[in-house]
Amino acid sequence: MKFLAVLCIIIFTIAFAYANHYGCYNNSPCGAGRICHTSKGSCNCIEISHCFDVTLESSKKSEWDFNGTHYAQYDALVHNHDLTTDISNIFIGVNSNIAAKDFTQIWNIRRTENGEFTLPYFQPAIERNTTFNFGFILTGYNEPNLAIYAVTY
Numbered sequence: 663m664k665f666l667a668v669l670c671i672i673i674f675t676i677a678f679a680y681a682n683h684y685g686c687y688n689n690s691p692c693g694a695g696r697i698c699h700t701s702k703g704s705c706n707c708i709e710i711s712h713c714f715d716v717t718l719e720s721s722k723k724s725e726w727d728f729n730g731t732h733y734a735q736y737d738a739l740v741h742n743h744d745l746t747t748d749i750s751n752i753f754i755g756v757n758s759n760i761a762a763k764d765f766t767q768i769w770n771i772r773r774t775e776n777g778e779f780t781l782p783y784f785q786p787a788i789e790r791n792t793t794f795n796f797g798f799i800l801t802g803y804n805e806p807n808l809a810i811y812a813v814t815y
């Protein structure tokens with residue numbers, strides 16, 4: 663039984679690490695720890711640590727138990743640090759151990775069919791040198807790990 667649990671953890675870790683399927687030109691994925699960064703028609707896969715144009719922060723705002731279920735509320739903030747260009751599209755991934763059923767509420771963001779977050783229809787862009795915030799409530803004790811997969815300026 664322990665072996666099965668360890669195997670599941672390894673599979674989830676590998677799946678999340680390789681979940682970034684966005685890529686440039688020949689469409690080969692950028693892969694884990696990299697962002698598909700498109701600006702002025704030029705696409706590059708860059709290391710997250712070298713991407714200073716956009717940042718993503720998330721924090722747990724509160725947690726509570728109700729009728730035997732644990733809930734936690736999270737806020738997230740995307741900051742467009744670029745001083746000249748708006749972000750026209752962004753895709754944010756969530757670790758694979760967070761299932762769609764775990765989200766009881768999501769606001770100010772759209773969840774795609776494959777479980778990623780992207781700008782809502784009413785938000786066409788994140789303007790230059792501004793922030794965009796969104797939030798969600800999860801059931802259970804799994805902590806969300808959010809990562810920017812792709813950004814287009």
